[in-house]
Amino acid sequence: MNAKAEDPDLWSDRAEAQRVMRERTRLEHRLGAFSKLEREFNDNLELLELAEAEGDQAIASEAEKALLALRRHVAKLEIESLLSGEADGNDCFLEVHAGAGGTESQDWAEMLARMYLRWAEAHDYKVQWIEESPGEEAGLKSATLRISGPNAYGWLKTESGVHRLVRISPYDSASRRHTSFASVGVYPVIDETIEVEVNDKDLRVDTYRASGAGGQHVNKTDSAVRLTHLPTGIVVQCQNDRSQHRNRAAAMDMLRARLYELELQKREEQAQNARDARSEIGWGHQIRSYVLHPYQMVKDLRTGVEKGNAQGVLDGDLDDYLAAALSHKIGGAKDSADG
DSSP: OHHHHTOTTGGGSHHHHHHHHHHHHHHHHHHHHHHHHHHHHHHHHHHHHHHHHHTOHHHHHHHHHHHHHHHHHHHHHHHHTTOOSTTTTSOEEEEEEEOSSTHHHHHHHHHHHHHHHHHHHHTTOEEEEEEEEEOSSSSEEEEEEEEESTTHHHHHGGGOEEEEEEEEOTTOTTOOEEEEEEEEEEEEOOOTTSOOOOOGGGEEEEEEOOOSSSHHHHHHSOOEEEEEETTTTEEEEEOSSSOHHHHHHHHHHHHHHHHHHHHHHHHTTOOOOHHHHHHTOSGGGEEEEEEOSSSOEEEETTTOOEESOHHHHHTTOOHHHHHHHHHHHHHHHHHHHHO
């Protein structure tokens, strides 16, 4: 690895050089995390032994809490070490789509987008808004984020599915309880080293005037681009740039990511028809329920992980759900292989 990184001809092949540097960054991240854990473990172990020798219960208790926190962190890193899929280390596109129900579901879609934004910020990931279609009165009809950071796709890939919200509606004058649905899709960002062929004859290209945030100029020109892949029915759109050309290029990146993800699903025998899921955003495809009334609870329907601090989850506290879903998926894959 070092020899390759120091090769003076490395940057003659830019795509390969970028791949090598990404791999180097990934390995440095893992080694740095391990070294930090080792230091913290040794420091707190020494502190605990000293506190016990001197009979200082307060310091001993603090050291024990720190060691328990390290244990939880090690468990997370153990799961992260299993993220060895072809695209697990890549950045990702995350899409949120409101289900049926108008303003209620559109508000819920915006809450979900905010939840993932907060999670990404807490993990020092970079977030770029690719597309945003506002609701009629409030919220979002749809939004697409690009989340960049180590293992972004690996961590978030299990979030694809339907998310259900139960609450007293702030838009209902009678203060009745409402159930809303929104779907989430997560797809890996792919680079030039992964070939995904898209034929022009398979594409329908639409341009339109951008909506939502973007400034006055972007809203006065038909700069937004929507691509429809006719063989699969996959639709992607981009409106974050004033240039139609750059928006089309970004939309093509998203389309290639979606097609690659579709191929990954087929290979893993976990194919999920994205069009069916989107057209039936309701009870049958749920992965998680968020209840804000008459009590607070967020429960993952695949793993059984449940928390009472619903607001904390909506503020981005997703790690327990992500770790459990990854363990569940990895365990299922192992069982299938053993069988």
